[in-house]
Amino acid sequence: MAEQTTTIVSVTAEALSVRYVEPDWLRKMRAGAWEIFQAAPSPKLEKTDLRDRSWDIGPYADEPGSPSEEAEALVGELAGQAYVHVRNGVAVAVHLPEALAAQGVVMTDLHTAVRDHADLVKAHLGTVVKPDEGKWAALNAALWHGGIFVYVPRNVVVDTPVHFVYEETGQAAGGAPRALVVADEHSALSYVEVFLTAGSQPDKVHTGVTEVIAKTGAKVTAAAVGGYRKGPANFSVRRAHIGNDASVDWVFADIGDGFSVVLLESDLAGDGSASTVQGIGIGTGRQHLDLTASVLHHGRYSTSDIQLHGAMKDRANAIYRSSTHIFKGAVGAGSEQHDRMLMLDKRARADAIPMLLIDENDVQRCGHAASVGRIDQNQVYYLMSRGIPRSEATKMIIWGYLEPTVQRIPSEVVRTHLVRRIDRELEA
Amino acid sequence: MQENTLGKGWYGMAGPLFHIEDLHVSVEDKEIVRGLNLTLKGGEIHAIMGPNGTGKSTLASALMGHPAYEIIGGKVTLDGEDVLEMSVDERARKGMFLAMQYPAEVPGVSNANFIRTALNARLGEGNEIPVMKFHRELQAQMKRLNIDPVFAERYLNEGFSGGEKKRNEILQMVMLKPRVVILDEIDSGLDIDALKIVAEAVNSMRSPEVTFLIITHYQRLLQYIVPDFVHVMMQGRIVRSGGRELAERLEAEGYDWLKHELGIEDETVGVQA
Numbered sequence: 105m106a107e108q109t110t111t112i113v114s115v116t117a118e119a120l121s122v123r124y125v126e127p128d129w130l131r132k133m134r135a136g137a138w139e140i141f142q143a144a145p146s147p148k149l150e151k152t153d154l155r156d157r158s159w160d161i162g163p164y165a166d167e168p169g170s171p172s173e174e175a176e177a178l179v180g181e182l183a184g185q186a187y188v189h190v191r192n193g194v195a196v197a198v199h200l201p202e203a204l205a206a207q208g209v210v211m212t213d214l215h216t217a218v219r220d221h222a223d224l225v226k227a228h229l230g231t232v233v234k235p236d237e238g239k240w241a242a243l244n245a246a247l248w249h250g251g252i253f254v255y256v257p258r259n260v261v262v263d264t265p266v267h268f269v270y271e272e273t274g275q276a277a278g279g280a281p282r283a284l285v286v287a288d289e290h291s292a293l294s295y296v297e298v299f300l301t302a303g304s305q306p307d308k309v310h311t312g313v314t315e316v317i318a319k320t321g322a323k324v325t326a327a328a329v330g331g332y333r334k335g336p337a338n339f340s341v342r343r344a345h346i347g348n349d350a351s352v353d354w355v356f357a358d359i360g361d362g363f364s365v366v367l368l369e370s371d372l373a374g375d376g377s378a379s380t381v382q383g384i385g386i387g388t389g390r391q392h393l394d395l396t397a398s399v400l401h402h403g404r405y406s407t408s409d410i411q412l413h414g415a416m417k418d419r420a421n422a423i424y425r426s427s428t429h430i431f432k433g434a435v436g437a438g439s440e441q442h443d444r445m446l447m448l449d450k451r452a453r454a455d456a457i458p459m460l461l462i463d464e465n466d467v468q469r470c471g472h473a474a475s476v477g478r479i480d481q482n483q484v485y486y487l488m489s490r491g492i493p494r495s496e497a498t499k500m501i502i503w504g505y506l507e508p509t510v511q512r513i514p515s516e517v518v519r520t521h522l523v524r525r526i527d528r529e530l531e532a
Numbered sequence: 533m534q535e536n537t538l539g540k541g542w543y544g545m546a547g548p549l550f551h552i553e554d555l556h557v558s559v560e561d562k563e564i565v566r567g568l569n570l571t572l573k574g575g576e577i578h579a580i581m582g583p584n585g586t587g588k589s590t591l592a593s594a595l596m597g598h599p600a601y602e603i604i605g606g607k608v609t610l611d612g613e614d615v616l617e618m619s620v621d622e623r624a625r626k627g628m629f630l631a632m633q634y635p636a637e638v639p640g641v642s643n644a645n646f647i648r649t650a651l652n653a654r655l656g657e658g659n660e661i662p663v664m665k666f667h668r669e670l671q672a673q674m675k676r677l678n679i680d681p682v683f684a685e686r687y688l689n690e691g692f693s694g695g696e697k698k699r700n701e702i703l704q705m706v707m708l709k710p711r712v713v714i715l716d717e718i719d720s721g722l723d724i725d726a727l728k729i730v731a732e733a734v735n736s737m738r739s740p741e742v743t744f745l746i747i748t749h750y751q752r753l754l755q756y757i758v759p760d761f762v763h764v765m766m767q768g769r770i771v772r773s774g775g776r777e778l779a780e781r782l783e784a785e786g787y788d789w790l791k792h793e794l795g796i797e798d799e800t801v802g803v804q805a
């Protein structure tokens with residue numbers, strides 16, 4: 105079959121390497137990824153048609169440009185906390201509280217980290233999301249611009265959240281942020297990324313990659329709040345590599361009307377490793393969201409729990425897939441999946457697709473449940489029977505459906521931000 | 533509304549007059565309630581008894597306005613106002629309350645938040661109860677009903693035991709202070725101590741400004757909440773009314789004598805009346 109997507113890229117890997125005076129290893133890594141990107145066929149997705157999408161990204165701005173109101177407010181509230189703020193690929197603020205620096209925690213924008221923490225970055229970058237795993241992972245590896253690097257040393261417990269605020273203001277032409285989060289042995293960290301994107305041209309690409317590494321005994325909560333707007337095609341890969349007795353708890357929220365293909369994955373490599381994936385989404389307008397939450401069980405006695413709750417408005421169309429794969433040798437592994445989709449409008453469409461692959465005979469319970477439905481009229485009646493008007497009752501029920509996940513976001517500022525965003529969507 | 537206190541008689545009006553006339557209700561095109569008449573006045577307690585499947589819960593749900601129950605004939609008024617024209621929430625704000633036989637579970641909505649929203653809806657805009665005052669009142673009422681304080685923050689009815697759900701219905705009743713109270717099998721699932729506590733809560737609300745309709749299978753509840761009238765429902769209508777002695781006789785002898793007297797073979801609404 106003929107290649108139908110067009111590739112026009114207005115930025116080159118070489119130009120980025122020059123701009124950031126990158127070391128040789130990174131220059132080679134970008135160039136290699138670029139080769140892979142060019143050679144890779146356009147992906148064929150079962151439920152998402154990519155034929156009308158082109159692979160154009162850039163040109164990257166030299167200056168960050170002026171902030172969006174939303175991002176400015178959010179960053180204002182983060183004053184005094186740990187955060188990296190990137191606008192249109194350019195780092196505009198890096199703030200690491202004294203107390204964290206004293207513990208040996210590293211947190212800076214990824215370009216700076218390449219220079220100042222070369223060994224740590226080199227040892228980990230591209231090890232969890234590899235350039236050759238697919239077209240958009242390769243594109244990000246070749247052209248990533250703007251990002252964060254977090255490193256928590258052995259035995260260090262960071263008890264305040266670390267934030268990555270990534271903002272595209274619409275002047276940008278797509279983007280390719282990259283996050284690298286490394287929790288060394290027996291450390292603990294809460295990491296929260298917030299992506300705020302104003303729409304831009306529909307023929308652009310946004311491709312984000314987040315790599316999380318939890319070494320032996322490390323405990324990481326990783327939250328991702330995204331709001332992709334109508335315009336570019338968004339491809340996002342977030343993956344955690346989880347060592348012996350380590351855990352990564354993902355919390356994610358996606359609110360928007362964009363065109364997105366999203367993968368969120370935990371690789372339970374270590375024995376006794378654990379991961380939960382808890383996600384919510386509100387689709388509006390003509391959103392197309394193709395989301396996969398996936399757990400790969402390699403370690404013995406590894407456990408996982410995926411819980412997805414989506415609410416679709418207007419003409420949104422969402423596919424929520426949860427996938428658990430228990431590989432041969434993952435003796436004693438156990439997993440749960442619960443997916444629910446709520447359709448709030450007649451024209452909204454949703455699929456909840458559970459996938460469970462078990463290659464090992466000796467496993468614990470592996471349960472899954474998936475449903476697509478509408479608001480339960482018995483619940484509405486019950487609330488109304490106590491005097492609450494229908495519209496408010498409906499809102500309370502939807503909130504109740506989303507709230508437990510919102511509460512798990514490990515940053516009060518981001519939680520409040522998300523609550524406001526959800527309120528705004530439910531009012532509209 | 534005169535004041536937004538939680539004191540008795542906050543409506544500051546005369547006792548309610550709730551009137552049901554020749555009511556017919558159908559579910560899924562099957563007529564379940566078939567010509568029911570009943571008048572409830574402030575200060576009165578009415579009990580409805582009757583075998584399974586005779587339309588008691590259908591009556592209660594239809595009065596509250598459950599969308600699955602279609603009114604195919606008759607009239608229901610509260611203080612002369614047409615109840616059947618009102619939406620479910622309007623009925624509640626007018627002072628109607630139904631403790632349901634099977635209350636819904638609403639995950640993610642905390643009990644306290646739900647009750648406060650309901651109370652504020654009832655008090656009306658501008659008269660909302662201050663948050664601290666609400667929580668003090670809620671904790672006091674929970675204590676009185678012997679409900680563990682953690683139930684304030686539990687999600688509404690989610691994972692509650694049968695008895696806990698019933699007590700939670702009564703908690704809502706004492707917090708919302710309705711004027712027309714319908715209790716549908718509030719005693720089912722309650723242990724004896726809980727039964728006494730619930731009865732005490734009902735008795736303490738007894739006043740000329742409140743009227744009660746209590747659906748039960750058991751005389752025991754009526755020993756604690758002494759009714760003024762006892763009605764027996766069969767085939768979707770009231771077939772016999774009396775005083776508390778009627779409940780005692782039913783408890784002792786069952787329904788056969790009554791069916792025999794009335795010439796009823798099948799008391800349910802399963803076959804045509």
Ligand SMILES: Nc1ncnc2c1ncn2[C@@H]1O[C@H](COP(=O)(O)OP(=O)(O)OP(=O)(O)O)[C@@H](O)[C@H]1O
Pocket residue numbers: 559560564582583584585586587588589590591600633801802
């Ligand atoms: N939502 C419904 N859908 C279908 N049938 C219904 C529904 N509600 C009630 N019915 C039927 O109507 C009849 C009367 O039911 P109802 O619940 O009113 O009886 P009841 O007198 O309350 O019985 P019980 O003492 O067992 O609670 C039954 O045959 C029941 O199956």
Ligand SMILES: [Mg+2]
Pocket residue numbers: 588589590633716717
């Ligand atoms: Mg019943």
